[in-house]
Amino acid sequence: MYNITTIAGDGIGKEVINAGIAILDHLDLNINYIEAEAGLETFEKTGTTIPEETVKSAKKSDATLFGAITSVAGEKSPILRLRKSLDLYCNLRPVKSFNGTKSIKPNIDFLIIRENTEGLYCQVESLYENEAIAQRQITRKASERISKFGFEIAKKYNKKSVSCIHKANVLKLTDGLFKESFYKIAKNYPDINANDYYVDAMAMFLVTKPKEFDVIVTTNLFGDILSDEAAGLVGGLGLLPSGNIGDKNGLFEPVHGSAPDIAGKNISNPVATILSIAMMLDFLKEEYVANKIQIAVENVLKHGKIQTPDLGGTNKTNEMTTEIIKELDNL
Structure with a gap:
C-alpha cells in the first residue's frame, strides 16, 4: 500500500486533484489517501x-500530490516550506510538445532541473530605512548534488x-561556484556532453533552438523563470507537470496557479496534474x-x-478526465 498525502489547496487545485484521484482510483494500485490542508x-x-500537521503528513507519506494555492501577502509559501522541510532539493520539469x-x-x-533549496528563494531578506537586501545562497554541496541528479x-x-x-x-x-561544481561532477560522466550557457542567452535559445537541449541544470530563480518560458513553447502551463524530489520524499504538482477566475466552472485542464x-x-x-498514463494522455x-478551453476547445475538466480513463482502458 502507498500512503499519499493530497493537498488540494485553493481554486482549481481542488478540481485537478479530484481528476487526478479519479485516474489513480481507476488503476490497479493500493493507495491510502491522506488529506491535508x-x-x-x-x-x-x-x-x-500550512499547518504543522500537513508537513508531518508529507514527511511520513510515500509521496505528496499537491494541487494549487493562492498566495497570502506577508506569509511564506507552503510549497517552499515543504521543499525545505522534506529536503526536496530537485525541481524536475519535463518540457514536451504534444x-x-x-x-x-x-x-x-x-x-x-532546478536546485530547489537555495538561491534567492532561501528567503533571507533585510529591510532598512531606504533599502532592502536579499541574500543569495549557493553552496558547493547543493550545487554538486543537483548536478549529479542532472547527469543521472x-x-x-x-x-x-x-x-x-x-x-x-x-x-x-555564487554562480562561479555553481558552474565549477557542475564541471566537477561532469567528469564522472564522460559519455555525456557537458556544456554551459549564460541565462540570458539561454532565454533566447529556448525560443530559437529548443530542440538542441536535452537536460538543463540551473539555480532556483533562473530555473523558475526558464520553466515558465518553456511552458509557452509547448502550449501553456496546463500541460506541464513537475516533481519536487529528494533522496527520501517526493512532492508532485502541476505548475499552474489556483486560477480563481475559473475556479468552480469545471473548465480547468487536468492534464498537468495527471502527468x-x-x-x-x-x-x-x-x-x-506511469508510462501507461503518459501514453494515454498523449493519445x-x-x-x-x-x-x-486553454487548448482551444469547450470541453469540461471531467470530460478530459473521462477521455483519458477510456484511453487507459484501450491500452
Missing part, C-alpha cells in the same frame, strides 16, 4: 498557510547532453503504470476530440 482558505481558517496541441515547434523534449537523469533517459545555466560572468562567486501523477508513480518505481491530446 494548505493555502489561502487554510490561512483564513487557521491563521497559517501532437494535437499548439506547440510553437514540434518534437520538443527536454528536462529542466540524463543517463536514465538516454539523453546526450547536460547544460549548466548560470550568470557567472556577473555573479562571479504529475505519472511522475509520482515513476518515483514510486511503478514505471509501467487523447493527439486525437483532439476533447479539448479544454
Whole structure:
C-alpha cells in the first residue's frame, strides 16, 4: 500500500486533484489517501498557510500530490516550506510538445532541473530605512548534488547532453561556484556532453533552438523563470507537470496557479496534474503504470476530440478526465 498525502489547496487545485484521484482510483494500485490542508482558505481558517500537521503528513507519506494555492501577502509559501522541510532539493520539469496541441515547434523534449533549496528563494531578506537586501545562497554541496541528479537523469533517459545555466560572468562567486561544481561532477560522466550557457542567452535559445537541449541544470530563480518560458513553447502551463524530489520524499504538482477566475466552472485542464501523477508513480518505481498514463494522455491530446478551453476547445475538466480513463482502458 502507498500512503499519499493530497493537498488540494485553493481554486482549481481542488478540481485537478479530484481528476487526478479519479485516474489513480481507476488503476490497479493500493493507495491510502491522506488529506491535508494548505493555502489561502487554510490561512483564513487557521491563521497559517500550512499547518504543522500537513508537513508531518508529507514527511511520513510515500509521496505528496499537491494541487494549487493562492498566495497570502506577508506569509511564506507552503510549497517552499515543504521543499525545505522534506529536503526536496530537485525541481524536475519535463518540457514536451504534444501532437494535437499548439506547440510553437514540434518534437520538443527536454528536462529542466532546478536546485530547489537555495538561491534567492532561501528567503533571507533585510529591510532598512531606504533599502532592502536579499541574500543569495549557493553552496558547493547543493550545487554538486543537483548536478549529479542532472547527469543521472540524463543517463536514465538516454539523453546526450547536460547544460549548466548560470550568470557567472556577473555573479562571479555564487554562480562561479555553481558552474565549477557542475564541471566537477561532469567528469564522472564522460559519455555525456557537458556544456554551459549564460541565462540570458539561454532565454533566447529556448525560443530559437529548443530542440538542441536535452537536460538543463540551473539555480532556483533562473530555473523558475526558464520553466515558465518553456511552458509557452509547448502550449501553456496546463500541460506541464513537475516533481519536487529528494533522496527520501517526493512532492508532485502541476505548475499552474489556483486560477480563481475559473475556479468552480469545471473548465480547468487536468492534464498537468495527471502527468504529475505519472511522475509520482515513476518515483514510486511503478514505471509501467506511469508510462501507461503518459501514453494515454498523449493519445487523447493527439486525437483532439476533447479539448479544454486553454487548448482551444469547450470541453469540461471531467470530460478530459473521462477521455483519458477510456484511453487507459484501450491500452
